[in-house]
Amino acid sequence: MNKKVVVSVLATFILASFHLAEAQQPAKIPRIGFGAATGPDSIVEFRRGLRDLGYIEGKNILIEYRYAEGVAEFPNLVAELVRLKVDVIVVTSTAAAQAAKNATTTIPVIFTSVGDPVGTGIVASLARPGGNVTGFSNLSPELSGKQLELLKEAFPKISHIAVLSETANTGNAASLGEMKVAAEALRVTLQRLEVRGPDDFEPAFSAIKRERASALIVLRNNLVRAHLAQIVGLAIKSRLPALYPDSFSTDAGGLMSYGPKPFEHYRRVAIYVDKILKGAKPADLPVEQPTKFELVINLKTAKALGLTIPPVVLMRADRVIR
Numbered sequence: 608m609n610k611k612v613v614v615s616v617l618a619t620f621i622l623a624s625f626h627l628a629e630a631q632q633p634a635k636i637p638r639i640g641f642g643a644a645t646g647p648d649s650i651v652e653f654r655r656g657l658r659d660l661g662y663i664e665g666k667n668i669l670i671e672y673r674y675a676e677g678v679a680e681f682p683n684l685v686a687e688l689v690r691l692k693v694d695v696i697v698v699t700s701t702a703a704a705q706a707a708k709n710a711t712t713t714i715p716v717i718f719t720s721v722g723d724p725v726g727t728g729i730v731a732s733l734a735r736p737g738g739n740v741t742g743f744s745n746l747s748p749e750l751s752g753k754q755l756e757l758l759k760e761a762f763p764k765i766s767h768i769a770v771l772s773e774t775a776n777t778g779n780a781a782s783l784g785e786m787k788v789a790a791e792a793l794r795v796t797l798q799r800l801e802v803r804g805p806d807d808f809e810p811a812f813s814a815i816k817r818e819r820a821s822a823l824i825v826l827r828n829n830l831v832r833a834h835l836a837q838i839v840g841l842a843i844k845s846r847l848p849a850l851y852p853d854s855f856s857t858d859a860g861g862l863m864s865y866g867p868k869p870f871e872h873y874r875r876v877a878i879y880v881d882k883i884l885k886g887a888k889p890a891d892l893p894v895e896q897p898t899k900f901e902l903v904i905n906l907k908t909a910k911a912l913g914l915t916i917p918p919v920v921l922m923r924a925d926r927v928i929r
Contacts, residue, residue, distance in 0.1 A: 637884050638669040640688030642681070642707070643699040644829055652870040653697070656877025678775070678829075681706040689714060695880050700829055701778060704729050708740050715883045718742035719876050722778015722827065724894055733894040741879065741889040743872045745827060747896045751782040752789035754865050757902065758822055758850045759793050761863065761920045765848070767796045769820035771811060771838070773828040774801040782826050805834045812841045820847070827852035827866065835859050846912055857903040857928060862912065867897035901925040 643649060650672070654664060662668040671691055673684045681698075685706045688696050696716045698707050704718035708729055721729060721744055730736035733744070759765060770786065772779035783799060790797050798820050800811040815823065823842055825831055831838060832855070839860045842849040851857065851864040872895075879892055905928040909916055921927060 636667060636669055637694045638671060638691070639880060640671045640673070640691065640693035640696040642673045642675065642684045642688060642696065642703050644675050644677075644681075644703065649699060649870050649873055652873035653877055656874035657880070659874070660877060660881045662877075662881070675703070678702040682710070685710045695883050697876055697880065701727055701729070701776070702829075704740065704742065708738075712739055714739065715889045716740040716742075717876055717879050717883070717889070719872055720745045722746045722776065723781040726781055727777045730894055733896070735890065736892070736894055737890050739889050741892045741894055743875060744894055744896045745867055745872070746778060746782060747898070748785065750866065750897075750900065751785040753900070754824055754850055754852075755786055755789045755793060755795065757863070757865050757920070758824060758848070759795060761916055762822060762848050762914075765821040766794070767798065767818070767820045768822045768824060769798045769800055769811075769815045769818070769847075770824045770826065771800045771802065771831070772826045773830045774803045776826075776828040776830075779826045779828055786824070802830065804830070805837065808834065808837055808841060812845050815845065815847065823847045823849040825849060825851045825856070825861075843908065843912065848912070848914060854901060854903045854926070857905045857908075860905065860908055862905055862908045862914070864901075864903045866900055868899065868901050871899075872897065903928065 657668060664670055671688060671693055673687060675681050675684050681703045685703065689711050693714065696707050696714055698704050698716065698718050699720050701721045704721050705727060707716040716739055719742055721742060724730045724744055725732060730740055758768065770783060772783060787797060798818050800814060802808060802811055825838060835856060836859055839856060843860065849862050851861045852866040853869050854864050855869060857864040875895060882892065883889065902924045903926045904916055904921060904924045907928060
């Protein structure tokens, strides 16, 4: 009888010790894989978004950063994040999103800065993405038409506008299609200039001169972002009124920009990361499009080009660089 009591007490003690040891084991810290072609500013906004939700890097969340210098590097970049078995992958371009979709069907993927996620086959639809991928588009249906309207409003006499786009960027193709509709209504002729690399920029501006385009619209893509100073310099040298896709361009000396505020959507990415870590499925999180846009005008550049921006356009600007 005493032996039974001793055995029972020992069993109870061992079981209690096991549960205590289990309870003392540290909770698993989630790991995020961040694959980008952009600079550190995007990381800063993403971190801020996470901090707003109570995540402190190194304490209750870990982030594996990987950067690509070109489109060809994205498959290897994403493959490395998959091998690390991160809990969520965040990518920041169309090419990276396509690579992530091809690399895994199980790890949740959140993309941003993708122009046409449906047209590129990254998601089934904006409302119901399906699969393990969702995120944030940097285009909305009305953006391209509005860019054209603003340029025409600032310079009413223009009738022939060159549009600089990247050949491999499907989002640029979608933007140009929307812009053509607006061009017909405004009675403006568009001249599409496709570039594949930085060596194509000078020939493109030579083509603008030959065709006598009187203004330029630069579409959003990684190629333009990587060589922004060169493009802005060529536009100024050609004395072309030019409208760019974001305020990086006007800060770099471009004349006008209209588009979503840079990096603001990275805070929204942090919200999606939080939802997924708490059990939400990417298939149930709709792809979001920008709803707020900013118009920035660089009056220093306008003065250097001998151009006058109408007061009505200046009044609508969110920011004026003087």
